[in-house]
Amino acid sequence: MQKLTCERERELLNALTLDDEQAFAVLFHNYKNKIYGFILGITSSEEISKDIVQDVFLKIWKMRHRASEIENFNALIYRMARNAALDHLKRASRESTVLSHLSVLSKEATAHDPFEDIKAAEIKTKYENALQRLPKQQRLVYELKHLQGIEYPEIAKKLRLSVPTIRSHFRNALNALKSNLFLTLFIIITRF
Incomplete structure (x- = not known):
């Protein structure tokens, strides 16, 4: 898939505001592999990275009515991916601590x-x-x-x-x- 121009991305975001599933699909296919690789670098887990990619794009879909307000989609999606990956690592760390205490019990x-x-x-x-x-x-x-x-x-x-x-x-x-x-x-x- 070829890289989106700024103008084309803006058109897609405007269309997404109007519930255009096709626009969402184009954005998804353009970013999914890049975001997956980025998250994989943080989590080192293919399964978790795939889940986070899905979660990030689900959030994008849920906020679609404000998509035309997005200034820099690339920066937004990478920030969302980073935050989701770091949240996962924090949660996993807390769960690991709780599990170790529970196994003692x-x-x-x-x-x-x-x-x-x-x-x-x-x-x-x-x-x-x-x-x-x-x-x-x-x-x-x-x-x-x-x-x-x-x-x-x-x-x-x-x-x-x-x-x-x-x-x-x-x-x-x-x-x-x-x-x-x-x-x-x-x-x-x-x-x-």
Whole structure:
């Protein structure tokens, strides 16, 4: 596909304001590979990069009625892609931290200190109760991803849902577990 001139890009943005799907398709096909490569350089994941490209263009479509106000589409789309990729990395980092804490909670204590055994048993009970309180779909996704180690695409295929929906369920489950367990863990850990 040949590079768009500034005039042609302006025409496409004006047409996009009027819900022109063809204009959107031209913009998408002109930028998708460049944006994908840019995001891949940040995330180092083909799957995540493809998801982010889709998310960025979905945002473009949702803001289409203001497309004629865009001064520099190239700068906008790269900024959106960079922000989405960095947001993903921050989220993944937080999820990784939460997962490491949760895996400690979900295992039996191996300490020989009876107080540690009591704490571990109480924490495990609270964790299992919090897990049971999750909505069914969130719990299922959490168990498949965290406890069984199945990747998002495989879970999505198994549950017949999209990968972004699976990610959302997993993130919501982590947030619910974190908020349900934080105060309990603080009390248990500081009580002894």
